[in-house]
Each structure stands twice: as C-alpha cells, then as structure tokens.
Amino acid sequence: MKALKFTLPIIALMLLVSCSSVRVAADYDRQTNFNELKTYAFFKPGIDKAEISDLDKKRIMYAIDAEMAAKGFMKSENPDMLISIFTKEKERVDVYNNAGFGWGPYWGWGWGGYSNVTSHTEGSLYIDIIDAKKKELVWQGKGTGSLPETMDRKEERIREFVKQILSQYPPGSEK
Template sequence: MMQRQKPSYLCSLLIIPFFLLVACSSTPKNDYDLDYNFANLKSFSQLPPPDNSDPLSANRIKQAISNSLTSQGFIPETQAADFYVGYGFRIDDKPKDSGFSIGLGTGTWGSSGGASIGTSVDVPVGSNTAKIQTIQIDIIDPKTNQLIWRGTDKFTFDEGGEAKAQETNATVAKILAQFPPKTEK
C-alpha cells in the first residue's frame, strides 16, 4: 500500500499565522547623533518628569528606565553623570477591530481531501476603543545639552493596573535595548 504524502501547502497554512503574529508586534524606533562617541558613557541621571495628568504612568516609566539602564551596567548618578535621560509619553484612543473575520481551511481524510471557507462576526462587549501609550526616551549630553539619542515605542492596553505596568516595563526595556547604538567608531 502506498502512503499518500500531505501537500506542502498545508505546512504553509500552519506557518502563516505565526508570521502574521510576529508582524503585528511593534519594533522600537531610534535615532542618534552619528558623530557622538557613546563608548564613554557609564553613568546617568534622570531629568525631572514632565508635567502630566497621569502620574502613575510617569512614575512607572521613570522606574522602568532606571531598572533597564542599571541592568545594562549604567550607574545612576545624581551629580556629574555622563548622560541625562528624559522621557515623554502620550495616550491615544485606538478603535478596536471590527470583529469580522474570514477563515480558510484545508484537510485530508484517508484518500480524499477538502477545503472550506468560514466567516465569523464578534459581538462587541464593553468599549469599542482601546488605548495606545507611546513612550519616547531621550538621551542628552550634559556638557552641550544636546540630544544624542532618541528611542520610541508603543503598546496597546484596555485598562491599567498590573498588566499596564508590565507592558510599560517591557516597552521601556525594548526601547533601551537599542541604547547605546552599535556604531562602527
């Protein structure tokens, strides 16, 4: 009896959702002074937080910055730091997805195969908007008071509390993982 091989397109259909999930995750953006020598930076000092109407988010970001930089080996310094760290953030409304989806499936059973198409519609429960928090972190040279590096990223949340605190920590860590830039100097 001859074994029937499964079509290779079935494997492709299993892999596609993984790549779509990865493509939806955000990647931090950064920019920096191409002529600056980042190798000499060892200690940091945080600038006072900006005035805002969300002191919980401000304090979380400030603490996450300190934790991330310290874990990278930078030393917090109140005076005579090698660089200053400032940050800003904003929260915007984002419409939630419509809840309408279309699916395509294929399969084999014994010596026969088939394909199907299906649709679904979600019934919205609760709010029809989510929140997006964008965080911007600036690294400033204390001697010239010039911006030498900037990183930004964002995350989506529905409510505050522990989940938002964890997303804040993860987002700040992703941003600062790109600091200092890997330059060829």
Template sequence: MLRNIILAASVILISACSNTPDWDYDKSVKFTNYKTFSWSADADLKNNGGNAYQINDLMEKRVRNAIIEAMLKHNIKLVESENADVLVNYHASVDSKIEADSFNTSYSARWNYWGFGYQTQTHAREYDVGTLVIDVIDKASNQLVWRGAKEGRLRNKQTPEQRTTSVNKTVFAILENFPPVEVH
C-alpha cells in the same frame, strides 16, 4: 474563504511587526564615553501631553524605576545632575484609534426576492494606544544624541503587578539599543 484567512493572517503579521521599538541616534557620538545619567528637568509623563487615566504618579514611578534598571544593565548609573554624562528625558502620549473588522456571516434568501446573497457585518471598536518616548541628551552639548520609542495598545483593568511588568517590558525593549553598537 481562503482569501479571508490570508487577509486575517496578514493583519496579524502587520500588527505584530508594529510593536517593534523605533530608534534614532547621532552616529558621530561615542556612546562608550557615557557612564552616568540623571533626569532631565522635563522628564515627566504628565507634563508632556499625557492625560489618560493611566498617566499618573504611580506610572511615573514605574517608568523611572524601569529606566534606572535598564540603564544599570548597560553599566550606566544614576547620579546627581551635576555629575551626569547624559540626561534622560521621557514622555508619553495616548491616542484613540478605531479598529474595524468586516466579515461575511451567511448566505441567505430574502422573502419575495429571487436569488441568494451573503451578508457582511462590520464591528468597530475604539481603543487607546500609548506611546512612550525616551530621549538621551548629551549634558555637555545639551544635544539630543539618542531617541527610542514604542507604542502599544493600553489595557485597562490590570493589577499593579501587571502594569509594572508591562512598563518594564516596554522600557527594556526601547533601551535594548542603547547605547547603540558602534561599528568601525
């Protein structure tokens, strides 16, 4: 019994840690020079492998609005492409995963069988995991200088407000480390 509780607590702890955004960036870049951004020509959820029910024009709008808000919080504003310091690209993917839970349900004896035992039940569920990736490209060099990504379980049957809140939280979590703090 104690072993099952410890196992369940470990699974919960591991799953909680997996929702942390992942970042990578070029340490040679001086990010404080970036004051403006524009959209990359490739910035589109649907054209980059997003084919799930939730990848649509409404979600596209939510992602763009959340990126604009998050960048403004870092004092980087949206401008026309010719005036931008950096280009922002984003894309999403959706993968199906299977989650299985096994647990002991009871002790029992069988007819015409001497002895006791326990029964193990396994339940499997398929669910969708979405990953949103945001790239920042230096416009002058056309080089990727920063990338952030976050994955999370997709939920169906949400209101538009719940979807907007979810997108905002995801985008803000990804862009929390942009621009990265420069250590000298």
C-alpha cells in the same frame, strides 16, 4: 470541524501576541561617541512635563533604572547623560467588514454580512538621552503599543515598553 478546532487556538494566539507587542524605533546623532557616556541622571524638567500620572512616571523611571543598571550604566550626581521621557496616546479604531453569500435558517439563500468595530488605546513612550555637557539630544527611542485597560497589567506593560526601547541603546547594541 477538525480544522476549526485547530485554527481557532492559532488565531487566538496570534491576536494575543499582536496585542502584546511593542513596536520600537530609535534615532541617534552619529557624531556622538556613546562609549564616553557612562553615568546618567533623570532630567526632571522634562519628566515633569510628561502628561501621565506621577505613579506612572515613577514606574517608568524604576524600569529605566533597572535596564540601565543591567547594561552597566550608573546613576550619578554629575552625569554624562540626562534621561527624559514623554508620552503620546491615541484611540485606535479597527473596522472589520464580513460579508458573503450563504444560507440562513430564517432567510434562506442570500447575501449577508456584518461589521465589527473595536477600539483600544495605543500609546507611545519616548525616552530621550541628552548629552549633559552639550545639552543636546543624542539618542531617542520610541515604543508604541496597546495600553492595558486594567491596573494589574500596567506595571508589567511599562517594564516591557522600557526594556524593548532600551534594547536599542547604545546604538549598535541591538540583539
């Protein structure tokens, strides 16, 4: 019984941490000199195509502005780079089968089990950085994780996605 009291909080904490994590990946053009890219603007045609609400687009752009400013980049009318976004989402279904041999008060000794099915929405946010002069994609970051069901955590979750993705930019700046 003591082991159960100890392990249940650990399992709950692991589930909480695994749900909140954002998996990130980045790819970039190795021929690009990222030290030359100091100013940015949003690429409106690309952002307009993102299949999310206008409110979420604003939340993402505010979060990008905050992260870029923290890295020392400046917004400009004549930018070195353009930033665009797009999103994907999918329903993730997990099936857990639990079976075993044991005793039950109504059925005695025997083999039994049950299945537990859970589903949640998993989303991916892509942030593209385009060289404004060449009009070429030079960096792309992707963050994938669970999306909140409620509005109260949505803004916080978006900031977390953007922060984790842009932690990979510029290349070589990862901590």
